[in-house]
Amino acid sequence: MQLTIEKLIYGGDGLARMPADEQGPGKVVFVPFVLKGERIEASLVEQRPGFARARADQVIESFPIRIAPRCPYFMRCGGCHYQHAGYDHQLEIKAEILKENLRRIAKIELDVELKVHSSPPWNYRNRTRLRIQTVPEFAIGYYRFGSHELLPVEECPISSPLINRAIAAMWQMGRAGHIVEGIAEIEFFANSDDTQLLVQVLCSPKTLAAAVDSWAEKLRSEFPQLLGVVAFHQARSGSSVCTRAEPERIAAVGVKNLTYQTARASYRVSAGSFFQVNRQLTDELVTIVTEGCSGGMALDLYAGVGLFSTVLNREFDRVIAVESSQTSFADLQYNSPANLKAVRATVEQYLPEKAAKLRPDLVVVDPPRNGLGGRVLHGLVGLKAPRITYVSCDPATLARDLKHLIAAGYKLEQAHLVDLFPQTYHLESVMRLVR
16 A cells, blocks of 8 residues: 655554554554655555554655665664664654654743754764674674664674774674674773774573683673673573663673773763663763752762763762662662762662652753652652753653653743654654743
């Protein structure tokens, strides 16, 4: 059937509609790898009561600036979604999606300028995680689009040059039979100038620590930029590997962390700690969050290793940073200057206990994709902070939470779209609110 793409939505798909019939308006159809306004020949791949999914078999009328993708794995790999669009148009897509989510979910029409911060579109990732198989033959790669089947890849153009050299080294070792059976995933983390690498591997529960140690030593000898390898056991559920928040460490060769130097601060980041993945926009993100802020006390919630709090401490008499992950909290403590108090707790635990006692001049929140949630929002409003800066990686949960904050008396002072993830549908935004 032929479909016309009405718009792109968060998640990378285009939205179209089947023709209307006697039962009512046409069902919504989601189609990947298309652009707004294109007319396509499509085949249905899934039917649900309220929607359908289709694939584009042929583009009959293409968007005027559709381009050829750079990566040979595009459309087969599940990692990227927009390589068929020029980078400037990708930014327009993301800005439109962010505004549409705010309008539809929170009934917010931005009355401030949405400032868009672009990134170099390629080789920007400092952290890349890939799947590994050792039988029946070695392969390293990503999941195929829409499946849990491994797609072998020998390069990743959105990852840093050093990470791509490490991928090539892994292929060389794998083809020579020098990969430990039982390693399920490998994650490469490069420092800020792309000269040093930390590797984290996730292994099946039966993988022996001694075997991983021996393999890690060989990898370090063949790849001199590699500072260390840290291996974790990962629990299995059936045939799939299930990620746990704090996996069990079984082996470590070399160092267990690297130093990530930015223009504003130096951070210790350990294997397993969260850190922003765009090596080109870290400084800009920190500036957007911290610039022009000062006062007696700042509260940094979901603080990670202290990306924001170790800069905020220079303009505030006191900073409290809250982080729940054991690994990230250890780095946060290490990175904390004298006037920064690190607290290990979930935000859900911390706010109800402390909201009545704290009177911060600024609260920074950088939650995971599921956003703040009702309990945290209630505690956040109870703080009565004059300023809140919300760093979001999901426009839908951002819109839901902003609706609550605006109803509580806050208003948007600044709105930023920070493109930490070019070529993908993911987008980061920073909203600065005042009351």
